[in-house]
Amino acid sequence: MNVGIAQGERNPNSSWLNSRGVWLTYIILLFVLHFILLSIPYITTPVAWTLTTTIHNICSFYLFHLVKGAPWETSDQGRARRFTFWEQIDNGVQWTGTRKFLQILPIILFFIASFYTKYDRTHFVINLATMLLAVVPKFPIFFGVRLFDINRY
Amino acid sequence: MFLDKLMSPKTAVNQNLDIVMSNYQTNKPGDDNNRTSDHRNREEFEETPTWAAVVTVLGYAILSALGWLRDFLRHIVVFTRSKQISYECFYTRNLYTRIRDVFNQPIASVAGAKVHVMERVSDDYNWTFKFSGKKIPSINLGSYNYLGFAENQGPCSEQAIKSIETYAVTTCSTRHELGHQRYVKELESLMAEYLNVEDCIAFGMGFATNALNIPTLAGKGDLILSDKLNHVSLILGARLSGATIRTFNHNDMKDLEAHLRKAIISGQPRTCRPWKKILIIVEGVYSMEGSLCKLPEIIELKKKYKAYLYVDEAHSIGAIGSRGRGVVDYWKVDPNDIEIHMGTFTKSFGSAGGYIAGKKNIIDYIRVSSHSACYSSSMSAPIVQQIISALSIIMGRDGTNDGQKRIQQLACNVRYFRRQLVDMGFIVYGNNNSPVVPVMLFMPAKIAAVNREMLKRDCAVVTVGFPATLLTESRVRFCISAGHTKEMLDHALKAMDEVGHLVSLRYSKKNPHHRWVELDHADYDKEYTS
Numbered sequence: 001m002n003v004g005i006a007q008g009e010r011n012p013n014s015s016w017l018n019s020r021g022v023w024l025t026y027i028i029l030l031f032v033l034h035f036i037l038l039s040i041p042y043i044t045t046p047v048a049w050t051l052t053t054t055i056h057n058i059c060s061f062y063l064f065h066l067v068k069g070a071p072w073e074t075s076d077q078g079r080a081r082r083f084t085f086w087e088q089i090d091n092g093v094q095w096t097g098t099r100k101f102l103q104i105l106p107i108i109l110f111f112i113a114s115f116y117t118k119y120d121r122t123h124f125v126i127n128l129a130t131m132l133l134a135v136v137p138k139f140p141i142f143f144g145v146r147l148f149d150i151n152r153y
Numbered sequence: 154m155f156l157d158k159l160m161s162p163k164t165a166v167n168q169n170l171d172i173v174m175s176n177y178q179t180n181k182p183g184d185d186n187n188r189t190s191d192h193r194n195r196e197e198f199e200e201t202p203t204w205a206a207v208v209t210v211l212g213y214a215i216l217s218a219l220g221w222l223r224d225f226l227r228h229i230v231v232f233t234r235s236k237q238i239s240y241e242c243f244y245t246r247n248l249y250t251r252i253r254d255v256f257n258q259p260i261a262s263v264a265g266a267k268v269h270v271m272e273r274v275s276d277d278y279n280w281t282f283k284f285s286g287k288k289i290p291s292i293n294l295g296s297y298n299y300l301g302f303a304e305n306q307g308p309c310s311e312q313a314i315k316s317i318e319t320y321a322v323t324t325c326s327t328r329h330e331l332g333h334q335r336y337v338k339e340l341e342s343l344m345a346e347y348l349n350v351e352d353c354i355a356f357g358m359g360f361a362t363n364a365l366n367i368p369t370l371a372g373k374g375d376l377i378l379s380d381k382l383n384h385v386s387l388i389l390g391a392r393l394s395g396a397t398i399r400t401f402n403h404n405d406m407k408d409l410e411a412h413l414r415k416a417i418i419s420g421q422p423r424t425c426r427p428w429k430k431i432l433i434i435v436e437g438v439y440s441m442e443g444s445l446c447k448l449p450e451i452i453e454l455k456k457k458y459k460a461y462l463y464v465d466e467a468h469s470i471g472a473i474g475s476r477g478r479g480v481v482d483y484w485k486v487d488p489n490d491i492e493i494h495m496g497t498f499t500k501s502f503g504s505a506g507g508y509i510a511g512k513k514n515i516i517d518y519i520r521v522s523s524h525s526a527c528y529s530s531s532m533s534a535p536i537v538q539q540i541i542s543a544l545s546i547i548m549g550r551d552g553t554n555d556g557q558k559r560i561q562q563l564a565c566n567v568r569y570f571r572r573q574l575v576d577m578g579f580i581v582y583g584n585n586n587s588p589v590v591p592v593m594l595f596m597p598a599k600i601a602a603v604n605r606e607m608l609k610r611d612c613a614v615v616t617v618g619f620p621a622t623l624l625t626e627s628r629v630r631f632c633i634s635a636g637h638t639k640e641m642l643d644h645a646l647k648a649m650d651e652v653g654h655l656v657s658l659r660y661s662k663k664n665p666h667h668r669w670v671e672l673d674h675a676d677y678d679k680e681y682t683s
Contacts (some may be wrong), residue, residue: 012620019624021206028207029214071217071243072620075385078241 010076014091017098026105030056046117050126053109057130060106065137066151082153087143094140106134196404196444196584202660205595206625212597213624220247244620252601253279255616261288263305266636268293270613289608292641294631295615297440299472299588300559301636302503302543308551309503309542313535320534328520332531340537343544344508348478349488352517353510356525357532359467359497360386362507365525368394369518370463370493371432376416378409378460379434382442387434387465396432397422403442406450409433413458431460437469437480437496441622441630443583443591445473448484452491463493471501472588477547477560483586502543504536563588563635566642569681570633573646578659578666582628590631592649594618594658600627602656610648639681 009015016022033055037048064086074080080088090096110131117123136142146152220243227238249256254273262269269288275281302309316336324331337355345353356362367390371377375396379387382403391398399416401408413431420427433455435446446464455462466479474482479496481488488494494510509519520526547556567588574581580593594600600618607614607629618627631645650669653659659666 009620012624016619016624019206019210020201021203021625022210024203025207025210025214029211067240069240071240073241073245081241 011070011074011080011088011091012072013070013074013080013085013088017089017102023098023101030109046120046123049113049116050123053106053113053127054130056109057106057134060102061133061137064102068151083144084151086138092143094143099138103135103138106131194585198442198444198582199580199661199663201593201595201625202662205660209595209597209625209627213619216248216597223247248597250279252597254282255601255604258613259284260613263303264293264296265298265303266293266301266634266638266641267291268296268613270608289611289613291608291611291613292637292645293613293634294645295613296634297468297500297632298503298634298636299468299501299563299632300477300503300543300547301562301634302501302539304503304636309539309546312542313539316534316538322535323533324531326531327528328526328531334531334534336534336537336541337532340532340541340544341508343541343548345510347544347548348481348494348510350494350510350512352513353508354516354520354523354526355498355506355508355532355537356523357506357529357536358525359499359505359507361525361529362495362497362509363387363465364390364393365529366495366509366519366523367391367434367463369523370394370515371396371430374421374426374429376428376431377434378412378416378431380404380436380439380446382439383434383436384440384465384467387436391434403439404444404447406447406454409451410454410458413454413460417458431458432463433460434463434465437464437466438473438584438587438589440468440589441591441617441628443581443587443589445469445480445483445584445587448480448486448491452486456490461492462490463495464491466494466496467507468500468587468589470496471547471560472563473586475560477501477556498536498540502540504539504543506532506536506540559635563633565681566633566635566637566639569639569677570631570642570646572680573669573672573677574649575661575664576667576672577646577650577653577669578661578664579649579653580660588633590633591628592631592658593660594627594629595625595660597627599656599658600629603629603652603658606652606655607648610644610651612645612648 030052034048034052037043037051038045043051065084068084069078069081070088083092086102089098110127113127114124117127224238224243224247254275258273259271260268261271267290269290272285272287272289273282274285275283296303304310320334320336324334326332328337340355341353344355345351356366363384363386367377367387371391371394373395375394377391377394377396377398379391379398379400380403381400399412401412416428416431419425433451435448435451438445448464451462454460464480466481469483470479471477473480476482479494481491481494489512492511492515495507496510497507498504499506509516542551545551546553547560549556564586567586567590571581571585571590574590574592582591582593583589594603594616597618600616604614604616614629614631616627616629622628633642637645647669654668
């Protein structure tokens with residue numbers, strides 16, 4: 001147990017996304033990624049947007065839904081060890097501000113990418129697939145669900 | 154502003170609490186710490202500047218990304234050191250170890266107003282340390298030594314050592330068996346007199362006083378309303394008790410009232426039966442924020458809704474108030490309005506242990522049924538004697554007015570130090586009178602930078618970061634002592650000024666930024682000696 005800490009938080013993973021400035025930083029990092037991609041010579045704007053959404057969605061799927069537990073030794077003796085980061089946010093309470101923000105962001109990226117790729121079919125399929133990958137696991141119905149026992153333990 | 158809507162909801166501590174409590178102060182002539190000027194009771198938590206928050210999160214993001222990369226490399230190329238790579242140690246491995254040399258620094262002398270810090274060198278980036286043999290004599294700004302009793306010479310320690318000759322070191326027994334000795338009885342009656350309550354009971358460990366006695370007082374069917382920033386010992390005690398726990402925002406009386414009303418109206422969670430009792434747990438001085446609890450308002454609420462109040466005065470007893478009697482003395486409330494007064498002897502009395510004080514029937518009940526009285530060993534003689542000597546000095550029983558001088562010295566030091574820090578442009582949290590002075594750093598790298606640079610300038614400070622504090626609220630926490638002289642404080646302020654310039658810590662948007670040489674020192678000196 002961490003004595004002498006400023007908060008009785010059992011698992012800091014549940015609340016650090018609510019801290020001041022985190023949402024803004026998330027958006028800034030996304031734009032930085034996009035600008036880096038735009039700077040590479042042979043990548044056109046549509047490809048850059050699709051790449052941004054794809055990279056963002058795959059990374060967020062990995063970080064939110066595949067990695068389990070917390071990177072600290074929490075004072076609740078590892079109760080969250082089997083839960084993914086998404087399930088730990090706000091201690092499992094659904095539809096909080098952070099969760100809504102994180103659910104809406106891939107959808108907005110999808111719209112922007114569709115616009116910039118001029119609704120081209122290949123790009124659409126890729127963007128739709130990665131958007132579903134990022135958004136569907138965040139539904140409350142999938143809380144604690146491990147399909148086909150992947151990532152169960 | 155659209156950008157403001159993008160901000161996440163502000164955390165409780167970042168609200169700007171500008172409280173003027175002058176109507177709770179009585180104006181006694183000739184009373185040093187009770188002037189009714191609004192400046193005295195101000196409590197400030199200046200909001201984090203947005204750019205600082207963004208840079209802090211970016212800093213942690215970069216560190217985490219590098220951590221993932223390093224773990225990946227460790228995975229594919231087995232390093233000699235980390236064979237077992239678990240996710241739980243990610244933070245310790247990749248962030249904490251980088252700056253591990255600023256935490257848990259060993260000392261080689263009494264942790265009084267000055268302390269000798271042992272210098273350590275590391276060849277392998279803080280994984281292992283070696284002592285270089287050098288001892289750095291530095292000003293101790295990290296110990297909770299509020300009244301300066303942490304000394305190994307003087308009347309207190311002499312009497313403590315003499316008590317070993319009379320009573321031996323320990324009875325090796327619990328309170329219920331052989332532990333109830335003469336010296337403990339003397340301590341308890343002295344403490345009850347000091348606090349102006351009916352009775353008191355003392356325990357060997359301050360943490361255990363909270364953790365093992367809250368289960369005695371509250372149980373299943375009770376409601377505990379505890380402040381969000383309560384200490385871990387209170388939280389552990391509340392969880393062990395089996396009562397329902399609801400937290401209210403830090404020092405937010407409207408939130409507390411809303412919780413009280415909702416609880417009384419809807420009753421217990423499933424059965425809707427009325428609660429057996431409602432216990433409000435607050436602390437006198439919060440050690441990470443430096444804020445004081447708003448005791449008069451809490452007592453008003455408590456009387457209105459017929460709840461009970463438990464005040465943990467670990468950091469405020471001896472350090473706050475014109476006679477050193479804690480927040481009860483500071484706000485001038487009736488001690489009988491608070492059901493349980495709790496405190497520790499570790500901070501202001503230079504000893505160890507905790508106490509609970511209140512009405513005789515409650516204390517008798519705790520004597521009989523407390524876990525701590527039945528299972529843990531009782532206090533030992535030299536520790537108790539140290540407290541008794543310190544108490545006699547504070548109460549003036551030893552014939553000198555050394556105690557009152559110490560209390561006034563502490564108040565002067567606190568005012569002097571805080572005012573200059575604020576005028577230099579740092580963001581300082583907390584009440585103007587609290588001896589705990591947290592100065593915000595925000596960024597993770599500055600935690601290490603400030604600590605190392607201050608040590609180079611002979612000041613030993615304590616810096617804390619995530620996950621001990623909130624993500625964007627790392628801070629350096631100064632603890633002012635009555636043992637600090639004005640020269641020591643000047644040295645520390647000069648050092649902080651240089652470090653603040655080097656590391657750019659002047660974040661305040663409300664106060665203009667000054668260097669130390671630009672401040673009008675005659676003004677501060679005049680206030681100090683008054």
